Amino acid sequence: MSSELTRVILGSLILKPSLLKATDLLTHNLFLDVRDKTAFEIIDRIYEDGQPEEIDRAILIERLGSGDGSQAFVYSLTDGLYHLSTETFIERVLELKRKNLSRRLASQLKKELATESKTGILDLTEIRAEFDELDRLLFTAKKEDIISLAAVEPKIIDWLWQGRVPKAMLTLLCGDPGVGKSICSIGLAARLSQGLPLPDSQNLTQTCSSLFILGEDPVAQAVRPRADANGADCSKIFIFQEPGFHLTDIAKIRPIVERNKDIGLIVIDPLTAFFPPKTKYFEDPSVRAALLPLAGFAEESGVAVKLIAHFRKAEAEAAIHRVAGSVGLAGIARSILAIMRDEDDPERRLLMSLKSNYSKRPAGLAFTIGQDLKVVFEAAPVEVNTEDVLSSSEKRQAVNEHKFNVHWLLDFLKDGPKTFQEIEKESPGISRRTLFRLADKLEQNGKLERVPGTEGRFKIWRLSA
Numbered sequence: 001m002s003s004e005l006t007r008v009i010l011g012s013l014i015l016k017p018s019l020l021k022a023t024d025l026l027t028h029n030l031f032l033d034v035r036d037k038t039a040f041e042i043i044d045r046i047y048e049d050g051q052p053e054e055i056d057r058a059i060l061i062e063r064l065g066s067g068d069g070s071q072a073f074v075y076s077l078t079d080g081l082y083h084l085s086t087e088t089f090i091e092r093v094l095e096l097k098r099k100n101l102s103r104r105l106a107s108q109l110k111k112e113l114a115t116e117s118k119t120g121i122l123d124l125t126e127i128r129a130e131f132d133e134l135d136r137l138l139f140t141a142k143k144e145d146i147i148s149l150a151a152v153e154p155k156i157i158d159w160l161w162q163g164r165v166p167k168a169m170l171t172l173l174c175g176d177p178g179v180g181k182s183i184c185s186i187g188l189a190a191r192l193s194q195g196l197p198l199p200d201s202q203n204l205t206q207t208c209s210s211l212f213i214l215g216e217d218p219v220a221q222a223v224r225p226r227a228d229a230n231g232a233d234c235s236k237i238f239i240f241q242e243p244g245f246h247l248t249d250i251a252k253i254r255p256i257v258e259r260n261k262d263i264g265l266i267v268i269d270p271l272t273a274f275f276p277p278k279t280k281y282f283e284d285p286s287v288r289a290a291l292l293p294l295a296g297f298a299e300e301s302g303v304a305v306k307l308i309a310h311f312r313k314a315e316a317e318a319a320i321h322r323v324a325g326s327v328g329l330a331g332i333a334r335s336i337l338a339i340m341r342d343e344d345d346p347e348r349r350l351l352m353s354l355k356s357n358y359s360k361r362p363a364g365l366a367f368t369i370g371q372d373l374k375v376v377f378e379a380a381p382v383e384v385n386t387e388d389v390l391s392s393s394e395k396r397q398a399v400n401e402h403k404f405n406v407h408w409l410l411d412f413l414k415d416g417p418k419t420f421q422e423i424e425k426e427s428p429g430i431s432r433r434t435l436f437r438l439a440d441k442l443e444q445n446g447k448l449e450r451v452p453g454t455e456g457r458f459k460i461w462r463l464s465a
Helices: 004-015 017-021 034-050 057-064 070-078 086-119 125-143 181-194 219-229 250-259 284-301 327-332 386-390 393-415 420-426 432-444
Strands: 159-161 170-175 209-214 237-240 263-269 304-310 335-342 345-356 365-369 375-377 448-452 458-463
Touching: 004 017, 004 034, 004 070, 004 086, 017 034, 034 057, 034 070, 057 070, 086 284, 170 181, 170 284, 170 327, 181 209, 181 219, 181 237, 181 263, 181 304, 181 375, 209 219, 209 250, 219 237, 237 250, 250 263, 250 284, 284 304, 284 327, 393 420, 393 432, 393 448, 393 458, 420 432, 420 458, 432 448
Parallel strands: 170 304, 170 335, 209 237, 209 263, 263 304
Antiparallel strands: 335 345, 345 365, 365 375, 448 458
């Protein structure tokens, strides 16, 4: 019976046999199941003979022999579409090697202990050698990050929603409770189900299904009405609700994605409901350990995974630090989006980008949620700085004061050049130091000029021509 690891490794080799050159640890001895071992040897020979970009499954089935379920076996290897990067593939091979070695060590130790109980003699010579090999593998695993850049194949990032939701990666959507994170996610899934343009685009999207893993919202009362209101094809929206499910239970969601191959988005709402019991939410290593299996599954399957999280109650100096929990949560997500209320219009929501690792951060968008539960986005982007909106009240106050000071100075100079003495005298409590800082910044931006007055000093300030 093939293990999940051997399936991933063999499936990856069928889709990309050039991975055979990635590591010398990969040999037929790694595969304990006879059929796995035979399949690997055939793949190895086919690649050695012609170095194809992909192994022809029909040839592989024929060489395995069609009378013993070979067709079902071969297709089961690629159903998950394991397009692994070279680095991830090497990690999987090392993991399989370590598991097999650990299993063999346990068996040998059990055998030696049984012999000792009969003879009183315990010979650990061979076992020590095996332990040394295991130590070497663990050391190798730690050193695998040291690779030549020439061995790394460049990879173009594919987007489910350009600049906002990357495929094969984790995206974090955060905001205060009740601000509209869940309904916005359902609205996105509705558009994807119909292949409709996304809010900032005129182009049709590629139709795909979405899988929601829910911990709070009742499906019949909340999810279905919202999906209907936003015009979703509900046959392309799947709901997964299993008591006791945790983020590390990848084996429970992998078959769902394999059976429904057009799933392009997984939404986990809320994230905190699915952490393993012993996860320490405010400790970086604990949070990363809980999320790494999910990040690995996203990479292997190519599915975009969106995690719904809350803001922390305490204010933070930087907007990205408003994300509740450990900094590891913000660190492992490749994109972070935030939803907040417009301070000037409580019915208006702003969708802002806090982080986008692989693109320029996109402009903010505004939307409203109607009485009919429909999410309606405005056509034009919003001219709002995310840091200004989400940072601490002290920082927001400083930003507002700066904007006021700039506006006052430019307005005051509209009537014509002024001496510094006139500006300082008429300013509404702006300090001399602040005035000079404003002038430096505005001069750099080409909005203001300071020209010599008497005795060659910078005394006359005026607007740039």
